Amino acid sequence: MLKAAANKKSKEDADFASLKNIIKTRLGFNCEYYKDSHFRRRIDVRLRATGSENFGEYIQVLKQDQNEQDILLETLTVNVTNFFRNSEVYDIIEKEVLPAVIKSKGIGMNKSIKIWSAGCSIGVEAYSIAMLFHHILGNRIGRYNISITGTDIDKASLQHARNGIYSEVEMKDVRPDFMQRYFVKEGNQYHIKDELKKMTRFKPHDMISGPKMGGFDIIFCRNVTIYFEKELQEKLYMKFYEGLNKDGFFVMGKTETLLGPSKDLFRSYNAKERIYAK
Structure with missing residues (x-):
């Protein structure tokens, strides 16, 4: 059981690394300098929206759907903002x-x-x-x-x-x-x-x-x-x-x-x- 859990975690980490590379090469957005926790939160939004169970499934969606690439980029960069904030x-x-x-x-x-x-x-x-x-x-x-x-x-x-x-x-x-x-x-x-x-x-x-x-x-x-x-x-x-x-x-x-x-x-x-x- 421990070995299966470790393998699952290893696969998840590898898929997450692959996803960041795709975002960098296809979307032109360099993830490497950003905190993983921030990226995982933003990406999780799109996993739920596309019905993807994990990063591996989401990679396939991203590769096949140009519209999803645009939506993801917007999700990663969006900021809540208004005039004279604070x-x-x-x-x-x-x-x-x-x-x-x-x-x-x-x-x-x-x-x-x-x-x-x-x-x-x-x-x-x-x-x-x-x-x-x-x-x-x-x-x-x-x-x-x-x-x-x-x-x-x-x-x-x-x-x-x-x-x-x-x-x-x-x-x-x-x-x-x-x-x-x-x-x-x-x-x-x-x-x-x-x-x-x-x-x-x-x-x-x-x-x-x-x-x-x-x-x-x-x-x-x-x-x-x-x-x-x-x-x-x-x-x-x-x-x-x-x-x-x-x-x-x-x-x-x-x-x-x-x-x-x-x-x-x-x-x-x-x-x-x-x-x-x-």
Whole structure:
């Protein structure tokens, strides 16, 4: 009985490894750096949905059904998200962080400010930041060249972000005056106004293996690295540190913690809200 159980476990582990390889080669999604527990939870959703008893059966479904490949990729990358999620973080961003960045640029015309929303999903974080810049600067907005770059590996999410069309669910934490000022409502949908779209751009980028990005005044990477193994988290935090300008800010998720060399390099700006300064 013990031998049978061991053989079953060995077969399951081998099938899981094969499945991860198929996801990497066919879907272009590198699973190796992510925690197995996270992947197993997401994949289990599709096993149940397709009636697969185990990873081996699901592999056959995945090989034969292109539609299932698309659904799996969406399942692996989907994030629950909305504008101004964790409002207390955005309070500090609005009242302290953005004013500090603006002040650092001095007085004059065409001052450049660069922001990176890493793992941007459907773009709500990038647009939330754009709204705050507009709100703070008012008619002074034209004096600054503000560029907010949102990156993700999920092409469908990036297209959603570019379209800038959102449902009531994503709008639940948007202030009424912001809703009026920065959106056009059509039926049950809310369309981002062009003045915010002009400040943002969305592009595919794998923060793990993609080219280095730099020159940023603030980098946001919230609720993304919790899915990564510790060693990778350490590397990413160093990438973000190196990607910031002097005195730039790094904003991470409330459940995430700095690890490795970055822990000593970053200065804690607001520990409770996980905001750090270079």
